[in-house]
Amino acid sequence: MLNVLMLGVGQCGNRILDAINKEAFGGSSASKLAKYYLKPKFPSRVETLAINTAVNDLKELRFTTAKDRLHVPNLHGVGANRNVGKQAFMDNRDMIMGEIEKRGDFDLAFVITSTSGGTGSSFSPLLINELKRQYRNITVITVAVLPFREEGSIYMQNAAFSMRELMEVEAEGIILADNQYMKRFSGDIASAYDKINGMIAQRLLFLVESLDSEMLSVTDLGDFKTVMNGGLRIGTMGFYQADSKNLSIRDAIENSLKPANLLYPANVTDDAARAMIIIQGSREHLDVDEITKEVERLSASAGHVFKGIVVKKGRPKVLSVFTLAAAPELEGIYAQAARAMQDEKERRTRARKQLDDAFAHIEDLEEIY
Amino acid sequence: MRPTPIVCLMLFLLFMHLMVPALAASDSDEDDDDDEVTFKDFTLDIGDRIDLGDYQMELIDVQSVADGLAVMRVSKSGGALDEQRAFLVDSANNFDGGAESDGVTVTVTDILDETSVKVRVEYRESLGTARKRASERPAAFPDKPQILVEKSFDKNQIRVGDEVKVTITVKNTGTGQALGIAVQDLPPLPEFSYVVGYPPKIKETLDPGQSDSAVYVMNAVKEGSIRVPAVQVSYTDKKKNSLSNNSDAFNIQINPKSRAELAIDLEGPASIPLEGEAYVNVSLKNMGSAPATRIVVEGEIKPAEGLAATNLDRSIFEIPPGGEENYSLRLAGSSPGDYAIRIQAGYDGGDGSLKEEASLKVAVLEREYKYQYLLLTIPIAIVALWMYRRYREYKY
Numbered sequence: 001m002l003n004v005l006m007l008g009v010g011q012c013g014n015r016i017l018d019a020i021n022k023e024a025f026g027g028s029s030a031s032k033l034a035k036y037y038l039k040p041k042f043p044s045r046v047e048t049l050a051i052n053t054a055v056n057d058l059k060e061l062r063f064t065t066a067k068d069r070l071h072v073p074n075l076h077g078v079g080a081n082r083n084v085g086k087q088a089f090m091d092n093r094d095m096i097m098g099e100i101e102k103r104g105d106f107d108l109a110f111v112i113t114s115t116s117g118g119t120g121s122s123f124s125p126l127l128i129n130e131l132k133r134q135y136r137n138i139t140v141i142t143v144a145v146l147p148f149r150e151e152g153s154i155y156m157q158n159a160a161f162s163m164r165e166l167m168e169v170e171a172e173g174i175i176l177a178d179n180q181y182m183k184r185f186s187g188d189i190a191s192a193y194d195k196i197n198g199m200i201a202q203r204l205l206f207l208v209e210s211l212d213s214e215m216l217s218v219t220d221l222g223d224f225k226t227v228m229n230g231g232l233r234i235g236t237m238g239f240y241q242a243d244s245k246n247l248s249i250r251d252a253i254e255n256s257l258k259p260a261n262l263l264y265p266a267n268v269t270d271d272a273a274r275a276m277i278i279i280q281g282s283r284e285h286l287d288v289d290e291i292t293k294e295v296e297r298l299s300a301s302a303g304h305v306f307k308g309i310v311v312k313k314g315r316p317k318v319l320s321v322f323t324l325a326a327a328p329e330l331e332g333i334y335a336q337a338a339r340a341m342q343d344e345k346e347r348r349t350r351a352r353k354q355l356d357d358a359f360a361h362i363e364d365l366e367e368i369y
Numbered sequence: 370m371r372p373t374p375i376v377c378l379m380l381f382l383l384f385m386h387l388m389v390p391a392l393a394a395s396d397s398d399e400d401d402d403d404d405e406v407t408f409k410d411f412t413l414d415i416g417d418r419i420d421l422g423d424y425q426m427e428l429i430d431v432q433s434v435a436d437g438l439a440v441m442r443v444s445k446s447g448g449a450l451d452e453q454r455a456f457l458v459d460s461a462n463n464f465d466g467g468a469e470s471d472g473v474t475v476t477v478t479d480i481l482d483e484t485s486v487k488v489r490v491e492y493r494e495s496l497g498t499a500r501k502r503a504s505e506r507p508a509a510f511p512d513k514p515q516i517l518v519e520k521s522f523d524k525n526q527i528r529v530g531d532e533v534k535v536t537i538t539v540k541n542t543g544t545g546q547a548l549g550i551a552v553q554d555l556p557p558l559p560e561f562s563y564v565v566g567y568p569p570k571i572k573e574t575l576d577p578g579q580s581d582s583a584v585y586v587m588n589a590v591k592e593g594s595i596r597v598p599a600v601q602v603s604y605t606d607k608k609k610n611s612l613s614n615n616s617d618a619f620n621i622q623i624n625p626k627s628r629a630e631l632a633i634d635l636e637g638p639a640s641i642p643l644e645g646e647a648y649v650n651v652s653l654k655n656m657g658s659a660p661a662t663r664i665v666v667e668g669e670i671k672p673a674e675g676l677a678a679t680n681l682d683r684s685i686f687e688i689p690p691g692g693e694e695n696y697s698l699r700l701a702g703s704s705p706g707d708y709a710i711r712i713q714a715g716y717d718g719g720d721g722s723l724k725e726e727a728s729l730k731v732a733v734l735e736r737e738y739k740y741q742y743l744l745l746t747i748p749i750a751i752v753a754l755w756m757y758r759r760y761r762e763y764k765y
Contacts, residue, residue, distance in 0.1 A: 059765050
């Protein structure tokens, strides 16, 4: 059995972690009161911990137990200031790592964070390093959420620097989720966030379940690490559940790779470095020939594709995890971040100059009473 | 024709006879100034006498109060007069020519009773003063019958159908012979039918101290409280005085006919638990006045299934009046529901066959869960505790 640690850092990470806990109660079908009469059902031994400097963000959580909410005392958040966040982490490192250590030993850790916020983007790189230092054999996967592009220059700046730091740490890889990309979901912003969080939670738990299942065709944590080490070590996930009208496993695999079902805009055919396809469903739906043909077709473009098949009663479900050899969208983000930073710098210079000019009016004057 | 000497002598004698009293009367008229006729009243008992000069007047007997006859003896010292005569009330009796002729006139003015009368004595004052001399010998009462009559029943407790002997007893407790005794008993009462001996026959004559009785037999036919009227007896004494007496009236109670009356009493629990046992006490009590015999007790339970009982049927030879027979039924409930236990006793109650029955309702309860409420409260409490624990677990 896999020992899995899921850390939700910052507001975004906390919410995704809460969605994971909700998923353990049944996902979108779970009622708000499910936590009062059900026990969370994780596929493996999963420990969750929501870490935040803003206590209000922790209070918002609904499906995460109180003991799994760790408040790092630093006023009420770090104000999107990564430097303050880093300092807060360092000041509370022992306390944070102590809380994690209480939860035992782990084979796999997901650090779920937004790249744009204060706490998550500043804590996560440091936290990953600490995890790697404390747990020698742990596989750490970062689940990083990119911001809406119009959220502001600080968020863009944070995303740019945070992503760079996340790529520099010793984590096995990054799974990207792009809020901007998932903006296409209809509805209000709250339900859109809920949907995004739910999608990420569903995929992560499916992945954990699959890695810890007895498969017809085996993939394990090692295969997953290999996939995540491919390319830029940046990847994403796709997921598809066949509907009753079309139970074709081939179509399900194809659909899982379609942009509509990915967390991050990527062209699997062109950009994938390594991939893992995990298929779950009733035996009668799992046509090995079709699966093989589809995997072979994907392998032709993505290099190596691990496939895992889990026989489980139900319609076919397919999770595709792949790393990217190129991430043109990231370049766009960095360019936008740079522009935003430059604009910010210029605005600040202009404002300073205006202020200096204003002060010049009272230069050499004394206060008279 | 010239009168004969004999005729002349006779005329002379007649003349003398007529003239001498007239002369005497004229003499007495001269004496009337200090020798007037007076009278005095006395009440005499038998034996009492009145002394007046040489006269003695003694009451000998009261012969008949009704007829107003009393017997008195009037005598005179020296034996010149000694006469016993019956006096009629208010009828003057002259002795020695009466008061007008220096004799006495005695009149019984009233007869008070059998032994005393009122007497008036008229006399000339020259005779002296009349005085009463009470008799020194005890009063000699006349022989007088006294009949006591009594009516009695031979039973104190009478029930309808009982034969009753009625005894009429007549006794002469007086000193004289009672004659012409006639007993008058009232005609038969509607509560009785006479069997034999009516009307009662009593001797017509009873000497003092003698008694007689007559018995007649009746059947009590109707219950109720009855006033038995007095028996009247009429008789006469030797003097033909009519006398009568009567017994005391009294009440008797005729009770209903004697018979047995069984009362069945069932005592038991109103409910028994399912698969549980209970006992019902059956009590047969003879509340009647006759023994209940050949008692056959039969019991049944409705509905027949679901409640079983032992000893439902039994026979009892006899239960005397006031007696009681007790036994128990053992009940075993096997199916919940309401049941009726009916006990019927047939018996000979002395007035034919009788039946008595009683019933008892018994409920066999549903299986009882003593702490049934816990079935609800404990899960609710557990759920509440669970939810509270979860609330605390998730409360941040």
